[in-house]
Amino acid sequence: MSDSGRAPRPRTNNPERTRRDILEVALREFATNGLSGARIDELAAQTRTSKRMIYYYFGSKEGLYLAVLEEAYRRIRADEGTLDLQHLPPLDALAALVRFTFDYENANADFIRVVMVENIHHGRHIKQSETIRQLNSTAINVLRDICERGVRSGVVRADVDPVDLHMSISALCFFNVSNRHTFGTIFGRDMAAPEELARRREVVVETILRWAAPGGALRDRC
């Protein structure tokens, strides 16, 4: 169908706002339909600007996708940075981080889905982005600090690898969003329902703490 006949767009004349508008819509579109599945036409129609502007600002569909990916990682790391975990006891800090991750990922399915999309594309774009690698390297520092403090006070096993810890946390939280549709359909669970989320979140916290702590350390918690 013709593109004409739609309500005329007000001209913004505000480059930064135009950029953000496009990015916002693009995140939704790529998250919903994937990289190949997303349609520039559809995307542009939801924007306050025109298709031409997408090319003006981002060069190509892939350029836009990369910008979306970077922005998505930037946001989660920024949010994570506000947690202030250093002042909590190690296991409390760990539990808080798990809860934050679980909640953030469930509240930001678009982020998860864009990461899935990137993996479907074999991480081709992330490999080119120095930005994203830098952003995420800090994530591990937080966990390393928790582990070190925990080992010193005897509440974390000495042989815990922070990257393993991060991987397990990510895996358990990520899955709840990433496989929501297949797993939910197969087992008849609504994995996005609030009560189910609250329940499952504590299972994840418990799983992580039990793994990180030595035999007797959790007597009061789990």
Add this chain to the structure above:
Amino acid sequence: MSDSGRAPRPRTNNPERTRRDILEVALREFATNGLSGARIDELAAQTRTSKRMIYYYFGSKEGLYLAVLEEAYRRIRADEGTLDLQHLPPLDALAALVRFTFDYENANADFIRVVMVENIHHGRHIKQSETIRQLNSTAINVLRDICERGVRSGVVRADVDPVDLHMSISALCFFNVSNRHTFGTIFGRDMAAPEELARRREVVVETILRWAAPGGALRDRC
């Protein structure tokens, strides 16, 4: 791309073989490029038959994709069925199941990726497939049996939900394949390297056992 100009194919006249050939290639193609990204032309070129046959047997790209998805689930459940876990003590059975899952999924990245693709498409196809739901319902029975036996002999906590258990196992195993590219790139790990797989596998086993078992039950294992 036209089929002409290529050497004439020998005519199989063996429908079952033709079907299997197409399915085999399609699994690879959809796993590699996703549903929207896969190309029927490209796919057909890798078969012993022609593009036309894909439509003859599967009706449409989506029809083929659904057949691929069903076949993928059928295979993992079939393999799983050969495990014979009933004769192992509960925690050994659980460990064996986790190891199987981890190994199978890492050895069959195509299966994992096709499930990712299905989730990107909001489980639209799996919802239509009674076949897949039936196939997977048996998966949970195995775990329920392990839990019941474990609770009776005191090595599994009474409040363990088999679906939760399945979800955690799936999450931890799945992630290693699904997020291989992003996670691996960010943290500089080759998540497909044999040593790394062997190491990580035991982390997953330990994580699951520690969660399922009551406080003292693992003294000798972990």
Add this chain to the structure above:
Amino acid sequence: MSDSGRAPRPRTNNPERTRRDILEVALREFATNGLSGARIDELAAQTRTSKRMIYYYFGSKEGLYLAVLEEAYRRIRADEGTLDLQHLPPLDALAALVRFTFDYENANADFIRVVMVENIHHGRHIKQSETIRQLNSTAINVLRDICERGVRSGVVRADVDPVDLHMSISALCFFNVSNRHTFGTIFGRDMAAPEELARRREVVVETILRWAAPGGALRDRC
């Protein structure tokens, strides 16, 4: 979708019956969807035989279509031949012929539609069929006889051309079927409803008689 998986057809081994079966189905299919719109696959599926037989008996889609067309004309002329109009007074014979035509065409929409289809194709096939021309030439003889008798007895105008008469009868009867969908939709009439047919039929009879008869001849009839 694959053609396999359908109920196996019983083998007839009766050539004439097979031919008739195909023709029957083909009339319906061509009438419903036109020549370009008809699908050999669809048609074959409704037959007791296979697609291959269609080619065996009729050579090609066009060959089958031509056979259908000839058969359709053969039938209306055969039915018309049973009318025995020679023994009726001229105007009664004329009225009877109009009523027969109106009823036959409304009861045999497939015939009308196949004639429409042939006209859409510029009469390309009918021009090749000596058979059809011969069949129809007799139709005019009946009218010529009525006119001659009518002129002699003073109930039909001397300057009535039998071909004109045939054309008007055909036009008025044909339209009720041929333009049923457009005219019916535009004017909100169900042109296939029994009461509407009965009513309209008499309008057509009256129209023809008033035109054929001289000024005073219809005093008692209309």
Add this chain to the structure above:
Amino acid sequence: MSDSGRAPRPRTNNPERTRRDILEVALREFATNGLSGARIDELAAQTRTSKRMIYYYFGSKEGLYLAVLEEAYRRIRADEGTLDLQHLPPLDALAALVRFTFDYENANADFIRVVMVENIHHGRHIKQSETIRQLNSTAINVLRDICERGVRSGVVRADVDPVDLHMSISALCFFNVSNRHTFGTIFGRDMAAPEELARRREVVVETILRWAAPGGALRDRC
């Protein structure tokens, strides 16, 4: 058929002209070959634009066909609207309307054929078009006015239904074009020849007037 290899088209950048150009060609193409028989490639080749533009403006083959159908009805009603029949005596007005219809339809075979095509498709598209229904509803008003004036002055029978009248006029005029090929072939008449048209036209006028007028009213005309 690819668009490449042809001389580059001058870019119109005139959407209205592009639309009209496509519609013009499409009317011819659909009228000549029907909906299923028409070829988008063929059609595009006859335009000043490309195949792509057809989809840009009309969305699909069916969308284009519907636009063609609406345009065809719009034109005949527009032309009809210029007749100014209110100032003629009823029977003169009726005769003028019949002559206009006969001439218009014979001069615009494409219109007739597109209506035939629509009927072959069971009026599927016209049923969706509020536009077409509205356009045509005015056609009946003209006839109703003629009848009312005619009844008052005693030259039209009181029981004449305007829709019946419209149907008979349409049927007699339409047939001359719609069945030109079959009828013409069978009876060896060139139904498009000028003399034949002139002659037949008066037969139609006479048929309609004789039916609409009471017994004595036509003494001077027929």
Add this chain to the structure above:
DNA sequence: TATGAATGAGATTTCATTCAT
């Protein structure tokens, strides 16, 4: 006489991108 599998050619439709203003 009969069949299910197979096919080449060509149909419709899609989509990222660029042009002219």
Add this chain to the structure above:
DNA sequence: TATGAATGAAATCTCATTCAT
């Protein structure tokens, strides 16, 4: 900086017909 019109290339899908048995 902004836009609506336009496009080439390639994608998915269709269909009458034939082959091997």
